[in-house]
Amino acid sequence: MSLTGQISPGLTGTAQAEVNEGNTAIAYGSGDINVFATPAMIGLMEKAALSSVDPLLPRGYTTVGIKVEVEHIAATPVGGRVRAQSRLLEVDGRRLLFEVEAYDEMELVGRGTHQRFIVRADSFLQRVAAKK
Template identity: 45%
Template sequence: MKDTLIAGLSHETEITVTQEMLVPNVSAELGAFADMPPVFATAMMVGFIEATCIECLRGHLGDGQHTVGIHIDVSHLAATPKDMKVRAAVELEKIDGKKLTFRVEAFDEAGLIGQGSHQRAVIDVERFVQKVSEKAAR
């Protein structure tokens, strides 16, 4: 981790909700979602928040380092229709060794749609991939 990785770092990202981000389209393997209302999926909101946290950390990690999500506690407060813009705002609140804690919020054009916290762990990518490969080989 670089010296620039400090509490208070923040980042915002904006996307437009597409057909693929709607609840019925989350995954063909998860058929229970097929007859749900066509709104921005909680899973997609969480992924968008995670991606925004990853972007916030760009340039602040050492060579060969990345982060993985280890905990998320986010409330999805309001539905968002297709074609509406969504913005995620994240702030790195706490660094505890390799554990990073973010305050996270998501908004659509009408207001707040999600809020909570997210934790990520700093990993050495090569070591992480090696451990996953060993697990797969068992």
């Protein structure tokens, strides 16, 4: 069984969020200004990548984020909307490399790359549980 049979470069995904008190730099503890937090932007970028590939995987498999390299280049205020988009650049075995970008209503607010790895969910959770 091929894990990546339907997964090929060019695949895209999107995710959106409204900036609110719960996803600001203050709420995340990543700053003291009431704007969209960098960790929230990264999470949105990951969600965009996840949304593009997870539905194409065989039952029992998922992806986990393993690396993020992004720059947050513009702030978005509370009440604004942020849209993240991903484009799959490379499939290397079970490793997937994405280009990710985030936009608010005015401009590009973040960009970079994100890597995900295909895992069997039950095996992954067993390894995690062994750490308890």
